[in-house]
Amino acid sequence: GIQVEQSPPDLILQEGANSTLRCNFSDSVNNLQWFHQNPWGQLINLFYIPSGTKQNGRLSATTVATERYSLLYISSSQTTDSGVYFCAVELDDYKLSFGAGTTVTVRA
Amino acid sequence: EAGVAQSPRYKIIEKRQSVAFWCNPISGHATLYWYQQILGQGPKLLIQFQNNGVVDDSQLPKDRFSAERLKGVDSTLKIQPAKLEDSAVYLCASSARDSTYEQYFGPGTRLTVT
Numbered sequence: 001g002i003q004v005e006q007s008p009p010d011l012i013l014q015e016g017a018n019s020t021l022r023c024n025f026s027d028s029v030n031n032l033q034w035f036h037q038n039p040w041g042q043l044i045n046l047f048y049i050p051s052g053t054k055q056n057g058r059l060s061a062t063t064v065a066t067e068r069y070s071l072l073y074i075s076s077s078q079t080t081d082s083g084v085y086f087c088a089v090e091l092d093d094y095k096l097s098f099g100a101g102t103t104v105t106v107r108a
Numbered sequence: 109e110a111g112v113a114q115s116p117r118y119k120i121i122e123k124r125q126s127v128a129f130w131c132n133p134i135s136g137h138a139t140l141y142w143y144q145q146i147l148g149q150g151p152k153l154l155i156q157f158q159n160n161g162v163v164d165d166s167q168l169p170k171d172r173f174s175a176e177r178l179k180g181v182d183s184t185l186k187i188q189p190a191k192l193e194d195s196a197v198y199l200c201a202s203s204a205r206d207s208t209y210e211q212y213f214g215p216g217t218r219l220t221v222t
Binding site for chain 1: 151153156197201203210212218
């Protein structure tokens with residue numbers, strides 16, 4: 001099956017710092033989503049981004065489908081950004097295959 | 109718009125017991141998914157429904173897990189009998205038949221099997 005690899009596995013940031021999370025996938029996909037799982041376990045959609053760049057506040061994402069990777073940028077990080085960030089690729093029949101996630105800890 | 113609802117939020121059972129989880133998707137969403145998330149891993153799809161029909165249940169351990177979606181709305185996931193390795197968070201998600209098919213997740217049910 002398709003491989004979805006996220007890096008780095010863990011990231012510790014000082015409040016106000018910027019960071020980049022990466023998602024590589026091994027085969028062509030129909031689409032890609034980024035999620036944030038908060039400390040209470042709720043998965044929140046961040047971006048639905050098959051290609052190109054999208055921005056939402058301090059977060060932005062870029063997907064280069066031809067090169068099979070996506071990047072999530074966090075700027076001016078806040079403690080509320082802590083949690084696990086998942087990349088999920090959409091396969092046929094709208095099924096999602098998730099990466100293992102990047103655990104982000106933002107310290108005040 | 110109300111989100112995906114799940115209950116219970118937490119459940120502790122002994123191995124070999126049975127357990128059931130309930131999910132109510134976002135109103136109008138035709139597609140419903142059940143995922144299993146083991147600690148430290150990403151969610152893994154167990155079963156996908158389109159209305160009340162099963163689209164994919166290839167990763168559902170059918171010897172102990174079952175799921176149904178009556179009337180194409182609510183869904184129930186059952187484990188009988190439970191094993192220690194079933195300890196996980198069970199997430200329900202739904203998506204609409206529109207141009208994006210974004211999936212929206214419920215808060216999950218955390219199951220501990222002792």
